Amino acid sequence: MKAEVLTIGDELLRGEIVDTNKSHLSQRLLELDIETRFHVTVADDPSDMREVFLRAAVRSDVILVSGGLGPTRDDLTIEVLAETFGRKLVLDEASLATIRAFFARFGREMAEINAKQAYFPEGAEVLPNPVGTAPGTMLEVPKPRGADIAGGGALPTSLFFCMPGVPRELYKMMEEQVMPRIAPRRQQQSVSRAALLRTFGIGESNLDELLRGVDLEPGVELGFRTAFPDNYVRPVARGADAAAADALLERSCRALRERLGPLCYGEGDAETLEAVTGALLRERKVRIAVAESCTGGLIGQRFTAIAGSSDYFLGGVIAYSNEAKQALLGVPAELLAEHGAVSEPVALAMAEGVRDRFGADLTVATTGISGPGGGTADKPVGLVFVALAHAGGSQAHRLLFPLDRERHRQITAQLAIDWMRRHLLGEVFELPRIGRKLS
């Protein structure tokens, strides 16, 4: 089964936005052990779209299409697909009712322009979209002439799936509507499964080296990916069926995690550092608060992005100015005058101050110079102090991350949360192979 992914939209071809839908769709196909052979992006231009649809039908068996399902003039996917394969457009009353109901939920009336989204090529199957107005479409067409040439598709028909371009709508439709329709049509029944091991605190080449000694079974391949400030390891296991692939993957992950130790904090999309740390906090009934200067709310924002975080996250102080550090956290004026806001004593006082004011069990504080301005010879751009406080006392570390402002804030927030996680696990604080730990 040969697969191709098409994305549609002028904005992609103009380079205005980076297209992440293609990689998502290809990753999902890989779970069915289907390799994507072509990614194609085409503008909202009927003649170019026709050319691409026809070529895809010739050379591929499954074609995933994303984008161009919106209500506006330049959304042409369904119209051009129908015309390319000689189908009429027909109104689906049920979809029209669903779209009207969608607007009604927001107390609004459907604009007439949205009725367009209820038309489909004759013979197509409608794929429901529970999170947006644009339904998807499955259309099966006979392979066009020319498909018998070398390099053509393997099956007698070509199967188009049209999905919305909005990522959250696309992801849901791919998962719930498209994958279950593709799976039974596959020729090969082998299955591959991939996992994502998330690590923080080690660079990509060191990670590669560290894992070289792990004895993996045949059928397992390792990939690496950087997602600043983390690095991911991606084992892929191939088996005769899902159970075999799952078991092989599980054994591989166990071996890899054993080697990685606390460098690996979680797996998959869901186990972000804040989610893993939050689960530990809930389990151990530890309540936290944060005092943020250079991270400016980033740590709080990450914890509170998780549903249910009010069980353990009490709150925080964004103490950006010196006045705020004094008034809201009780940092003594003398300390600020003597050591400056970016200093170990101030970081400690911030972590202790937020602990005492919120009555929290565990707190972190950040104070640093994210740049680009504000550096001096003594205290260069990139310098940061992170402190951790709990009932038993407090500690601070001085680090230097010579990075741009955005990445400086990101790595500082990640480090602060990771320190909380390691503290909860009884692991030592460690930042072995990125940045420079100065003391």
Next chain:
Amino acid sequence: MKAEVLTIGDELLRGEIVDTNKSHLSQRLLELDIETRFHVTVADDPSDMREVFLRAAVRSDVILVSGGLGPTRDDLTIEVLAETFGRKLVLDEASLATIRAFFARFGREMAEINAKQAYFPEGAEVLPNPVGTAPGTMLEVPKPRGADIAGGGALPTSLFFCMPGVPRELYKMMEEQVMPRIAPRRQQQSVSRAALLRTFGIGESNLDELLRGVDLEPGVELGFRTAFPDNYVRPVARGADAAAADALLERSCRALRERLGPLCYGEGDAETLEAVTGALLRERKVRIAVAESCTGGLIGQRFTAIAGSSDYFLGGVIAYSNEAKQALLGVPAELLAEHGAVSEPVALAMAEGVRDRFGADLTVATTGISGPGGGTADKPVGLVFVALAHAGGSQAHRLLFPLDRERHRQITAQLAIDWMRRHLLGEVFELPRIGRKLS
């Protein structure tokens, strides 16, 4: 002149990395007023590569290729390109010497495998790569049969440029070698310029409708793009030269902004809502603080992401728990008991409390139920109160956004910052066409 961008590499098709080279190359082409019609990605597979090269030669005049120039077995671009168009591979002694010298600079000897990078299709022009070992290639071939069909390229030959996949090598080669070779071959000497108008507070279809009445000059086209919670308008102006295109674009932007009024808060990548609001705050010497419950630090994080925001951003309180609202913001316990944390009196007390404690000129507060849990019949998931306080008093609004947690937080933060912006401009608070304003 019809352009196409090809990227080559298994890792792209597996979705392991997101391909940013394509958008870069298309952006550069646009500066020459050349629209990219197709983006294609293909695996390191000779038969698929051949199919893609041939198809590109049929339908396009300029084909930019990135990737597959490395020294390893799976780097096949040059080999397959030569074979597809019936050219022999020939050694370029000068390139071989350059590659050897490149290694020598690092005190290393060239591995024999790297000699492969000094072979080029007969008749090709070598493009030097001063920052890596892989030289680029320009190859001009006659259009293959089938190119005379509708939708084919416009010129009698097709021009391939092969460049390395490493972004910094690619960017330099595109700039220094490729663009100067494309520019003189363009048929049209026209130039196009695009702008991005950022709006908040209006849905995409309403925006389209609102702008229908704007009388734009010939040579201007409008595009639309959703970037939740914003919607962008993108005018593209085409002129005989850069000055004409710039002037036309400026007139169009002025007409569009006049129609949009305060719905449009900024232009381009740099003018985010927090950047525009921050500039107003600096100009008017207004110092702000924030009290965040449901947004949990998101507003503070956005302001502090901007370099120099310490000029106007004093800090904030993330008051996630009721205790924090009392202890850090002075919200009376009775108010919380009587009205609940998600209520207008509490939102007002939070905004006033943070104003008084930070000595700020202007503050916002958020308190709401982002979900998925925590809703009741009286106070459903999606409910949020936003309050604004200044020396002259305070105000609050009750809104309902029936969205998922993440987007609920995003739109609430955007609304709070936009209210600050409108307040500074003396505009009324307005949220006309998204969500439901309940009071």
